[in-house]
Amino acid sequence: xxxxxxxxxxxxxxxxxxxxxxxxxxxxxxxxxxxxxxxxxxxxxxxxxxxxxxxxxxxxxxxxxxxxxxxxxxxxxxxxxxxxxxxxxxxxxxxxxxxxxxxxxxxxxxxxxxxxxxxxxxxxxxxxxxxxxxxxxxxxxxxxxxxxxxxxxxxxxxxxxxxxxxxxxxxxxxxxxxxxxxxxxxxxxxxxxxxxxxxxxxxxxxxxxxxxxxxxxxxxxxxxxxxxxxxxxxxxxxxxxxxxxxxxxxxxxxxxxxxxxxxxxxxxxxxxxxxxxxxxxxxxxxxxxxxxxxxxxxxxxxxxxxxxxxxxxxxxxxxxxxxxxxxxx
Amino acid sequence: xxxxxxxxxxxxxxxxxxxxxxxxxxxxxxxxxxxxxxxxxxxxxxxxxxxxxxxxxxxxxxxxxxxxxxxxxxxxxxxxxxxxxxxxxxxxxxxxxxxxxxxxxxxxxxxxxxxxxxxxxxxxxxxxxxxxxxxxxxxxxxxxxxxxxxxxxxxxxxxxxxxxxxxxxxxxxxxxxxxxxxxxxxxxxxxxxxxxxxxxxxxxxxxxxxxxxxxxxxxxxxxxxxxxxxxxxxxxxxxxxxxxxxxxxxxxxxxxxxxxxxxxxxxxxxxxxxxxxxxxxxxxxxxxxxxxxxxxxxxxxxxxxxxxxxxxxxxxxxxxxxxxxxxxx
Numbered sequence: 048x049x050x051x052x053x054x055x056x057x058x059x060x061x062x063x064x065x066x067x068x069x070x071x072x073x074x075x076x077x078x079x080x081x082x083x084x085x086x087x088x089x090x091x092x093x094x095x096x097x098x099x100x101x102x103x104x105x106x107x108x109x110x111x112x113x114x115x116x117x118x119x120x121x122x123x124x125x126x127x128x129x130x131x132x133x134x135x136x137x138x139x140x141x142x143x144x145x146x147x148x149x150x151x152x153x154x155x156x157x158x159x160x161x162x163x164x165x166x167x168x169x170x171x172x173x174x175x176x177x178x179x180x181x182x183x184x185x186x187x188x189x190x191x192x193x194x195x196x197x198x199x200x201x202x203x204x205x206x207x208x209x210x211x212x213x214x215x216x217x218x219x220x221x222x223x224x225x226x227x228x229x230x231x232x233x234x235x236x237x238x239x240x241x242x243x244x245x246x247x248x249x250x251x252x253x254x255x256x257x258x259x260x261x262x263x264x265x266x267x268x269x270x271x272x273x274x275x276x277x278x279x280x281x282x283x284x285x286x287x288x289x290x291x292x293x294x295x296x297x298x299x300x301x302x303x304x305x306x307x308x309x310x311x312x313x314x315x316x317x318x319x320x321x322x323x324x325x326x327x328x329x330x331x332x333x334x335x336x337x338x339x340x341x342x343x344x345x346x347x348x349x350x351x352x353x354x355x356x357x358x359x360x361x362x363x364x365x366x367x368x369x370x371x372x373x374x375x376x
Numbered sequence: 377x378x379x380x381x382x383x384x385x386x387x388x389x390x391x392x393x394x395x396x397x398x399x400x401x402x403x404x405x406x407x408x409x410x411x412x413x414x415x416x417x418x419x420x421x422x423x424x425x426x427x428x429x430x431x432x433x434x435x436x437x438x439x440x441x442x443x444x445x446x447x448x449x450x451x452x453x454x455x456x457x458x459x460x461x462x463x464x465x466x467x468x469x470x471x472x473x474x475x476x477x478x479x480x481x482x483x484x485x486x487x488x489x490x491x492x493x494x495x496x497x498x499x500x501x502x503x504x505x506x507x508x509x510x511x512x513x514x515x516x517x518x519x520x521x522x523x524x525x526x527x528x529x530x531x532x533x534x535x536x537x538x539x540x541x542x543x544x545x546x547x548x549x550x551x552x553x554x555x556x557x558x559x560x561x562x563x564x565x566x567x568x569x570x571x572x573x574x575x576x577x578x579x580x581x582x583x584x585x586x587x588x589x590x591x592x593x594x595x596x597x598x599x600x601x602x603x604x605x606x607x608x609x610x611x612x613x614x615x616x617x618x619x620x621x622x623x624x625x626x627x628x629x630x631x632x633x634x635x636x637x638x639x640x641x642x643x644x645x646x647x648x649x650x651x652x653x654x655x656x657x658x659x660x661x662x663x664x665x666x667x668x669x670x671x672x673x674x675x676x677x678x679x680x681x682x683x684x685x686x687x688x689x690x691x692x693x694x695x696x697x698x699x700x701x702x703x704x705x
Contacts (some may be wrong), residue, residue: 117476118638147446148477152639176612191668192659204604213607215600247662265594271544271671274656275533278542282648283505285640289655301639309447310481310630311614319611326618327603330521333576339520342600 048366049358055092056081061373062095067102072130076100076161079129083162085353086346088216089225090162092361096368100158102127109134117148120284123156125296132160132181135302136169143175143304150303152284157296159183163203164216164343170304171205171212174313178303179203182280185290187220188260190270193247195260196289198298199224200276204342207307209321215342219273221262227253377695378687384421385410390702391424396431401459405429405490408458412491414682415675417545418554419491421690425697429487431456438463446477449613452485454625461489461510464631465498472504472633479632481613486625488512492532493545493672499633500534500541503642507632508532511609514619516549517589519599522576524589525618527627528553529605533671536636538650544671548602550591556582 050058059080063073084091094100107124109131114120119138123131135151142149160166163179170177183198203216221241230237231253242256243249250256263269279301281288286299307316324341332339353359361369388409392402413420423429436453438460443449448467452460464480471478489495492508499506512527532545550570559566560582571585572578579585592599608630610617615628636645653670661668682688690698 113639115476115638120639147444150634150638189656189659189668191661191665192656193662194660196656196659206604206607213603215604217597217600243662247660264597268546268593268598271546274542274652274671275535275544277652278535278649282645282652283636283639285644285648288648289652291651291655305479307612309444309479310442310449310612315614316611319614319617320607322620323603323606323611323618326620327518327521327525330518330525331523331576332520333522333572336520339518342603 048361048363050361050366051358052085052353055084055359055361058369058373059084059092059095062092062099062369065372065375066095066099068127068130072102072127075133076127076129079133079161079165082165082168085350085359086162087349088162088164088346089223089229090159092369093365094159094161095372096365099372100127103158111138116146117142118150119152121151121153123153126156128156128158128160128181128298128300131156132163132166132179132300132302135300136166136179136304139177139302139304140170140173140175143170143306144173147306147309148304149175150301152302153300154284154286155297156300157298160300162216163201164205164214164346166302167203167205167216168212168214168343169205170302171207171214173304174207174307174317176207176305176307177203177205178301178305180276180279180301182277182286182288182299183224184294184298186224186261187263187273188243188270189274190263190267193243193260197263197273197277198280199261200273200280202272202276206320207317208324209317210324211341211344211347213320213324213342214346217264219263219269219276221264221269224261227256227261231257377690377692379690379695380687381414381682384413384688384690387698387702388413388421388424391421391428391698394701394704395424395428397456397459401431401456404462405456405458408462408490408494411494411497414679414688415491416678417491417493417675418552418558419488421698422694423488423490424701425694428701429456432487440467445475446471447479448481450480450482452482455485457485457487457489457510457627457629460485461492461495461508461629461631464629465495465508465633468506468631468633469499469502469504472499472635473502476635476638477633479630481631482629483613483615484626485629486627489629491545492530493534493543493675495631496532496534496545497541497543497672498534499631500536500543502633503536503636503646505536505634505636506532506534507630507634509605509608509630511606511615511617511628512553513623513627515553515590516592516602517572518603519592519596522572522589526592526602526606527609528590529602529609531601531605535649536646537653538646539653540670540673540676542649542653542671543675546593548592548598548605550593550598553590556585556590560586
């Protein structure tokens with residue numbers, strides 16, 4: 048189904064409001080979801096369908112529970128992850144503008160923060176280096192084990208540039224949890240080597256994988272990175288971690304913003320980054336490779352195409368489901 | 377050959393002094409090389425053999441060329457990488473102790489910084505989170521390309537703990553440049569899928585790989601991380617990057633030290649990290665896995681065994697070569 052962007056936005060906004068959020072929260076969530084949807088990232092409007100993302104009945108007031116000139120820690124008070132991480136990003140930006148570093152952790156949320164490239168992109172567009180780390184429920188095994196202990200633990204990095212910012216966003220798991228759920232829904236098998244069943248056998252059956260564990264990407268190196276993200280979104284921000292504590296309801300996140308002027312003058316840095324990406328794009332491609340892509344560029348290409356067309360292709364069922372949520376009394 | 381540790385240290389120190397370094401420099405280099413050698417890391421005494429690591433005739437005075445309360449940038453003035461990165465780590469530690477963050481970049485060195493886990497470990501042992509990024513000559517291709525543009529771009533992360541610190545040290549390349557050189561010397565083939573020849577064909581021939589390019593680890597995600605390390609050790613510190621500029625002689629490095637108290641009280645953090653690693657070690661192992669290892673633990677085990685024995689096994693040729701360098705007039 049080809050849906051005009053404006054109609055998609057309006058329908059999404061209604062679906063968010065119908066999920067119990069106030070207007071300010073809905074603006075934030077809409078922004079994060081559209082960032083993903085228009086870039087072909089699977090953290091878009093599908094989040095509103097099925098069980099959806101109703102506002103928690105336990106949601107209280109987000110509270111700054113620790114603060115220094117350079118940093119803060121927020122108690123998310125069971126509010127929506129995107130809302131809390133947006134607040135954290137705003138604070139990190141205020142601090143980096145004033146003091147060259149802004150580091151804000153959040154705890155006590157238990158819902159998705161969406162495509163975390165969104166927050167890294169915001170920071171990069173303001174001229175700072177942004178790093179985002181997001182925790183979630185145990186789903187991924189340590190290297191050498193098949194027991195799910197880590198979240199899928201994505202990290203995102205945004206780098207400002209005289210050209211387009213570089214925005215890199217990846218799960219440290221071999222596959223996103225959501226990708227496995229999608230495969231199950233669609234009756235598809237998983238690629239080889241991404242998951243274990245509950246007995247520790249490699250499996251391509253998504254249902255068995257959901258009862259087992261996802262592997263990290265890239266062998267022991269990826270697993271070590273997954274462990275590091277677990278540290279940064281658990282122990283460092285006072286959240287649950289590794290399936291200990293109230294891990295169902297207490298996920299953590301960390302935002303860091305760094306002023307490149309701590310090390311070098313701004314113009315030189317921005318020009319250097321642009322030169323670097325230009326050189327990388329001009330590198331000799333492997334046979335069959337049409338374009339060497341900088342992190343974030345695939346999504347930017349899709350966004351540009353969609354914006355030019357003014358319409359976006361949405362899978363029929365998904366559009367029907369979204370409209371249902373938007374039409375609820 | 378089983379060599380007493382003390383004898384290895386004395387011989388290594390002589391070899392370093394014979395390579396043109398003064399006593400203060402030699403102490404630093406000895407420390408970094410022994411850290412690697414006693415942990416079974418291949419960035420040890422082998423560096424002193426063959427072409428070795430003679431002090432550059434161009435080496436001048438290391439100079440702080442930019443400084444803020446939280447940060448500094450050093451002109452390494454063609455001094456040895458380990459000496460300059462040690463100076464940078466010292467400065468980062470001074471700054472993090474005083475201001476909770478220390479971020480120090482270096483440029484204008486062109487020699488190895490050794491096992492960069494060494495510097496991350498130092499920072500972690502002082503109670504701070506340490507991040508180290510090291511640039512080098514182009515050897516690694518971007519995803520989709522076979523042209524060597526990035527260094528092997530290692531990163532190291534040190535995390536303090538109430539138990540042993542977590543110290544993670546990895547190249548973002550599928551194989552270390554040195555590992556490929558070793559395979560060539562030993563007449564061995566490379567594992568499948570780690571390198572391209574100069575025509576962009578996958579190769580297991582180390583000589584062809586050295587004339588071609590190494591791949592990043594972990595597919596496009598690893599390649600994106602490699603690109604990020606290139607940004608942090610090139611554009612951000614004013615060094616050459618991506619084979620542009622004086623890339624043979626101008627490599628960059630970045631050290632970052634972060635006080636966890638920016639986010640949480642120290643005791644809680646250290647206890648949390650220890651709990652996390654304890655839980656990970658207790659995870660159900662895959663068949664055939666005897667022990668689930670935390671990053672850095674394999675090296676610690678080897679170190680403990682060597683220290684207990686008081687002797688270390690060194691390959692005969694290597695020991696002979698080291699003794700030759702140590703015995704030079």
